[in-house]
Amino acid sequence: MKRSMLCHLFYGYLRLLEKTVKIEWQQPKAFSCHNIVGFWHEDSYAMNLVLRYIARQNADVSVLVTADERGEYIQYLLEKCGGKAVRIGYGFCNAGTLKELLASMKERKRSIAIAMDGPLGPRHIPKKLTYFLSEKSRTELTGVTLSYSRAISLSRRWDHYHIPLPFSKIVVRFDNYGVASCHYPPRIRLYQNERECSIISRENYLPIRQKV
DSSP states (O other), rough: OOHHHHHHHHHHHHHHHHHOOOOEEEEEHHHHHHHSEOOOOOGTTTTHHHHHHHTTOOOOEEEEEEESHHHHHHHHHHHHOOOEEEEEBBBBHHHHHHHHHHHTTSSSSEEEEEETTTTOOOTOOOOHHHHHHHHHHHHHHEEEEEESSEEEOTTTSSOEEEETTOEEEEEEEEEEEEOOOOOSOOOOOOOOOOOTTTTOOGGGGOOOOOOO
């Protein structure tokens, strides 16, 4: 019962954001509907809005999700937003799941999305799995960075998890890094900077102290 209530609460708030938040899309053509999509774990919640945008382009997206209990809440949101959750262990796929993922990338409008530094960090250090998927499937890696005019930041969490506030603005930027290599990984963008997006300021984040 508690799990069901939380799922509905999280999705209800997401629907509120969808109706009240203004989203600016930067370089959307960097996403071709056939990419490995990498994002930072701190942006996992707002990435559901990005997933909804992608789904409306008739693109199929498999999202790698932790296999622990938290993955159930994430899976519920993802499927509501048009994605397909693939549950994996910490930082790795078993051989069967990996084979299925790579085989799915033969579809013209199939993408795989992954929190590059998830599920437990360290923050902003991409796991090799991101590059492995790009290299083995010969698919371009598209990075997604999000910036918020107003957001809550759970500063005591390892990822500084961000929750956008209603009636705010989110800037979503896509960057294409080409086919990535595990041996020569690209330098992945961390944040928008103020020159690119004047609304970005650490003062606009509302830190919440939270027990981990």
